Amino acid sequence: MAGKERVTKLKIDNVKKVYSTRNGEMTALNGVNLDIKENEFICVVGPSGCGKSTLLNIIAGLDTPSSGAVYIDDRKIEGTGTERGVVFQQYALFPWLTVLKNVMFGLKLQGKSDAEAKEIAMKYIKMVQLEDFVNHYPKELSGGMKQRVAIARAYAVKPEVLLMDEPFGALDAQTRTQLQTELLKTWESERKTCFFITHDVDEAIILAQRVIIMSARPGRIKEIVDIDIPYPRDQETKMSPRFMELKNHIWSQVYQEYLEVRK
Amino acid sequence: MEKKKKSLLQTIPGWAWVLISLAAAILLWFALSINPKTARSFPFIPAIFEAVKKMMDNGALVQDFCSSMISILAGFALGFVTAVPVAFLMAWYLPVRGVLEPWIQFIRNIPPLAYVPLVVITAGVGRKPQIIVIWIATFLIMTVTIYQGVRNIDNTLVKAAKVLGAKDRDIFIKVIFPATTPFILTAVRLGISVALTTLIAAETTGATAGLGMRIRSLANSFETAGMLMYIIIIGIIGLVMEKIIKFLEGRLTGWQEKRE
Numbered sequence: 001m002a003g004k005e006r007v008t009k010l011k012i013d014n015v016k017k018v019y020s021t022r023n024g025e026m027t028a029l030n031g032v033n034l035d036i037k038e039n040e041f042i043c044v045v046g047p048s049g050c051g052k053s054t055l056l057n058i059i060a061g062l063d064t065p066s067s068g069a070v071y072i073d074d075r076k077i078e079g080t081g082t083e084r085g086v087v088f089q090q091y092a093l094f095p096w097l098t099v100l101k102n103v104m105f106g107l108k109l110q111g112k113s114d115a116e117a118k119e120i121a122m123k124y125i126k127m128v129q130l131e132d133f134v135n136h137y138p139k140e141l142s143g144g145m146k147q148r149v150a151i152a153r154a155y156a157v158k159p160e161v162l163l164m165d166e167p168f169g170a171l172d173a174q175t176r177t178q179l180q181t182e183l184l185k186t187w188e189s190e191r192k193t194c195f196f197i198t199h200d201v202d203e204a205i206i207l208a209q210r211v212i213i214m215s216a217r218p219g220r221i222k223e224i225v226d227i228d229i230p231y232p233r234d235q236e237t238k239m240s241p242r243f244m245e246l247k248n249h250i251w252s253q254v255y256q257e258y259l260e261v262r263k
Numbered sequence: 264m265e266k267k268k269k270s271l272l273q274t275i276p277g278w279a280w281v282l283i284s285l286a287a288a289i290l291l292w293f294a295l296s297i298n299p300k301t302a303r304s305f306p307f308i309p310a311i312f313e314a315v316k317k318m319m320d321n322g323a324l325v326q327d328f329c330s331s332m333i334s335i336l337a338g339f340a341l342g343f344v345t346a347v348p349v350a351f352l353m354a355w356y357l358p359v360r361g362v363l364e365p366w367i368q369f370i371r372n373i374p375p376l377a378y379v380p381l382v383v384i385t386a387g388v389g390r391k392p393q394i395i396v397i398w399i400a401t402f403l404i405m406t407v408t409i410y411q412g413v414r415n416i417d418n419t420l421v422k423a424a425k426v427l428g429a430k431d432r433d434i435f436i437k438v439i440f441p442a443t444t445p446f447i448l449t450a451v452r453l454g455i456s457v458a459l460t461t462l463i464a465a466e467t468t469g470a471t472a473g474l475g476m477r478i479r480s481l482a483n484s485f486e487t488a489g490m491l492m493y494i495i496i497i498g499i500i501g502l503v504m505e506k507i508i509k510f511l512e513g514r515l516t517g518w519q520e521k522r523e
Contacts, residue, residue: 062422082428092423096441096518105437106427137518157427 009193010036010059010161015068017054027218028054032068034212034221041187041194043208045201045250047258051219052197056165059195060086072161082106085159089166091146093138099125099149100134106157124152127186144175151183161193168203177235180206184233201251205243206233213253216260225250306488311495314488323477328496330472334390334465335458338397342454346402347447350409371403376464388469396465397458404457405450412446413439445516448508455504459497 017029028051036042044052057063059070061080070077072084093102100121107117125131128148138146147167154162168176180203187194187207198204204211208227215222229242237243275283289308296307318324353360375396382399386392416439424438466475474493481489 060426062425080425080428082426084426086423086426088419088423090417090419092417092419094420094423094438094441095520096444096516105424109428109433139518139520153427 006037006039008035009038009040009072010034010195011071011074012036012055012059013069013071015055015058015065015070017051017058017063018066029058029065030218030220032219032221034224036193036195039191039193041196041207041209042212043196043198043204043210044212044214045198045204045254046214046219046222047216047254047261048199049261050214050216050257052214053165055219056086056163056195056197059161060084060163062086082110082157083160085154085157085162087147087150087154087162087164087167089169091138091143091150093146093149093153095138098135098137099130099141102138102149103153103156106153110157121152121156124156125149127155128152128182142175143171144179147171147179148182151186155186155190159192161195164194164196166197166199169199176200176203181234183207184231188231201247201254202238205229205246205250206235206237211246211250213250214257216257222257223253304487304491306491310488311492314486314492318489318492323472326472327474327477327493330470330476331462331466331474332500334393334397334473335455335462338394338461338465339401339454339458341394341398342401342405342458343451345398346405346409346450346454349402350406351413353406353410354413367403367406370399371407374464375400375461376467379464379467383468389471392468393462393465393470393473396468397461400457400461401454405454408450408453409443409446412443412449415446416442445512445519448512448516451511452505452508455508456501459501459504462497 012032012034015029015032016027019026019028032051032055034042044055046052054063058065059077061077061084072081077084094105097105100118103121103125104114104117107120108114112120122131122134125134128151130145130148130152133141133145138149141149151167168179171179184207194207196204196207205227211225211227212221213223213225214220225246227246229237229240229246292305293307295301295305315324318327349359349363353363378399379392379396382392382395386395420438420442421434424434429437462473463475463478466473467479470476474497478490478493481487481493
């Protein structure tokens with residue numbers, strides 16, 4: 001595939017995360033190794049509690065590994081950085097700011113003038129088609145619209161890597177499908193490295209170049225599946241025999257892990 | 264269901280209900296004023312107007328009103344400027360929380376009237392103990408309210424700010440502060456209400472003027488019309504304060520999701 005000569009953007013090197021809880025130590029992640037290429041779209045699937053979110057938080061710099069490290073362009077990650085944008089499942093919009101001000105938030109922190117920040121913010125608000133809602137507050141928006149704002153806000157500061165933690169998990173099926181299609185379009189035009197967590201196998205296959213299946217606690221990488229369906233993909237792709245084949249395989253793997261958890 | 268069958272009662276606008284409520288209150292008041300058993304405690308409107316006129320003429324009403332407002336506002340202001348930093352320190356530093364929270368919970372349930380004599384013994388009589396008592400009462404309620412608010416800040420908002428490049432200072436000014444504003448306003452509302460209810464206790468400290476002091480002095484001469492008038496004035500002050508805070512809330516925290 002054409003991806004062979006691409007450079008490694010993110011390197012997850014033997015990451016382990018142990019939490020101490022009231023009932024002793026709990027290993028959330030153990031021996032996680034993964035190289036993510038520049039512009040690659042990675043989806044991570046696995047049962048609840050397999051440490052997907054912990055891994056994302058470590059890459060984001062919101063959490064630190066107990067051992068091992070994550071590198072971005074060969075530089076060790078310590079703390080958060082604007083080259084890594086995050087989209088949270090709960091939208092995490094600032095409720096006291098309008099759509100425009102939310103998207104401008106990161107730009108203002110970079111010291112941009114109001115005019116400049118506004119211009120950039122408007123570009124990304126148009127990208128997510130919310131130009132009619134710039135002066136609305138988050139409470140006036142639907143869940144899907146809120147997540148669009150969050151995506152625009154993450155894109156506006158021009159991150160090199162986009163980390164998404166089940167961003168469409170709280171949305172209804174139609175909105176979710178629509179946002180998947182929009183996200184794919186954006187990814188094809190803006191080409192960023194994407195690390196996307198989901199529990200929806202269909203979503204993982206439609207979006208990703210590679211799907212990472214994580215095992216139950218302690219979380220480790222169980223299998224990496226190359227999704228050899230060419231882009232552009234759309235919802236029609238879900239009808240193709242190859243899609244069904246991949247879906248059956250990934251689903252059975254995830255289900256096994258799910259049974260592990262229930263034991 | 265509700266839309267289709269809109270009954271006659273539902274078509275009455277809000278302001279009309281206020282008028283109806285007021286009319287009902289006056290009717291009840293009138294009934295109490297002609298009932299021989301309650302008539303002495305509830306002189307009717309003409310008697311009240313007479314009392315207003317009398318107290319206006321001798322200047323007592325204005326003096327009492329101003330005196331009480333000074334005590335309330337000074338005590339409340341002191342309560343506010345001390346409650347905000349203490350609440351934040353409690354939310355952030357475990358030792359501060361560990362030591363102060365039990366104190367606050369303990370003192371909060373003691374009626375201010377109980378510790379007024381102790382305050383007087385140290386602070387003397389007059390304005391000073393009044394302000395101190397209102398300060399203590401408003402400080403306690405506002406500290407608890409703001410502290411709960413700071414603790415309840417959605418942590419994902421802090422995370423979202425961090426990944427967008429916010430440093431600790433930005434997080435405080437641009438996230439913690441606005442996120443706490445609704446709780447601060449709730450604290451102000453509760454603080455004002457506590458200041459009013461504490462006023463009567465505070466003015467038992469040998470005050471020379473004041474709404475609470477006057478009610479007790481009128482009681483000594485059985486001037487029930489005057490007493491009732493002062494009671495109504497305290498109620499009106501509370502209502503006006505409430506409206507002012509509601510207005511501020513609409514202005515400052517209109518972005519909030521309303522849970523109805």
